[in-house]
Amino acid sequence: MTRFDQFQLSPEILRGIQDLGFEEPSPIQAECIPAVLRGEDVIGQAQTGTGKTAAFGIPVLERVDPTLNEVQAIILAPTRELAIQVSEELRRIGRPKRVKTLPIYGGQSIGRQIKALQQGIHVVIGTPGRLLDHLRRGTLKVDSVEMVVLDEADEMLDMGFIDDIEEVFRFLPGQRQLLLFSATMPPAIRQLAQKYMRKPKYITVNRGEVTVPIIKQYYYRVLENFKVEALCRILDSEEVDLSIVFCRTKKGVDELTEALQARGYLAGGLHGDLAQQQRDRVMNAFRNGEIELLVATDVAARGIDVGSVSHVINYDIPQDVESYVHRIGRTGRAGRKGFALTLVTPREMKQLRTIEEETGARLKARELPTLEEVAAKQQQTWMAQIEETIRSDADFSLFEDMIEQLNEKFSPEKVAAAALYLAFSERFAKNIDATYNFGETGASPGMVRFFINVGRNANLRPQELAKAISENSGISLRQVGRINIYDRFSFVEVPEDVAPFVYEALRQSKINGARVNMEPARPRNKV
Ligand SMILES: Nc1ncnc2c1ncn2[C@@H]1O[C@H](COP(=O)(O)OP(=O)(O)OP(=O)(O)O)[C@@H](O)[C@H]1O
């Protein structure tokens, strides 16, 4: 077994590592620490969540001289959140040695950053644009910089930061050590390596297995219009601690966040168009668990490390394989378990196969939980909560007197049931009976679309359903039109003017016992 004290590390750095609770180096750390200490240029690749930050951070901090009040290492990261996180981890490792780190990124007052830089910072962690800004202004002095790290190197190339990065290099002294890190290293990286590195050492851990094996990967086949409902059912039926839900677009993030908040979930959105303060607030709330669901674009896919993320959900299937690998890598970190769930529409099945082929991972198909299963799961959760409360040392005396009085008129069962109703029914109704979603659901202009759950009626035929809708609502069979039954649900599109009747009909009468799930849709062209 390798140990940290086998490397040539000072007692201060060893203490910093110990303070973080790291007992032994991860494989990428075991290989990188000595190489970086020797001054070699390194390209480090290892799976998500396996400690690449400390793999470069520990030796970089070791080589910094804290008595020299100058910037000696620069670390570039693709996003602000990652810059902050890396800075924080390095600050903690370097604390006993009194190494000062500072994150600098766009969206934050440049004046404040300039003041901070004047405090004698040793390691700067920044996004390329803002770093360059400081270099051009001359507010970041780099004469003593001997080490440069590109964290998520491939992503920074992909994001088109190459010009910025090359300009950053032009400001730096010629003799410097360059380190590139990422879980994925596409061939384009080699060009950068050839141009800027001296005899780079490639350190690759777990070659060929890009995703982390302890992450369980599943997919759900869903229709586009049913995705919000599908997501809610998954969230309600899984043992979710924290989860990150990825959407393709910023607008998608905003809409989904709103839809989830409206249904009572503790959700927060994160994407590049939000003000920095808002981004910070959401990230902090997520790290503290005040928000349980982080709804994000790929800004949160790279490098973000929140230990208790139990689920990553691809609400929209990722556009490329790298994105898949990094997104799902937000769970299953440092040996923890994790689930990666991907919603796939029928026409995205090809994309799913590509992901499987290129990652070599197998995504197992899963059925969406039925409403009955969701309800059963919810009841279990509530019962567990009640049991926990009974066993806790909570003080019930406030309520005991009420119960006594009520027991004079009603049985204890009735009283308990009514209390549970008060406590839980609101959320139950939200999730089970009728679901309102004002996001885009793809109905044609002038039409309103209703979703109908036929969970208990798997044998129900479309004609029967159409007839039942017509009879219950008083609109003609022609207006109901042709309907299909998919899997466990169906939908019907009716003209706006008759929609209220259909809604009432579907809401009040369960068709052959089938529950009704209503989604009044805004026409696509108005959204
Ligand atoms: N030697 C270690 N022992 C225990 N935990 C560690 C060790 N090294 C790192 N960790 C922890 O593992 C988690 C993941 O580390 P890190 O963020 O560096 O992963 P990564 O390889 O950079 O992942 P990604 O590719 O997603 O950026 C962090 O919470 C970190 O504190």
Ligand SMILES: [Mg+2]
């Ligand atoms: Mg990382």
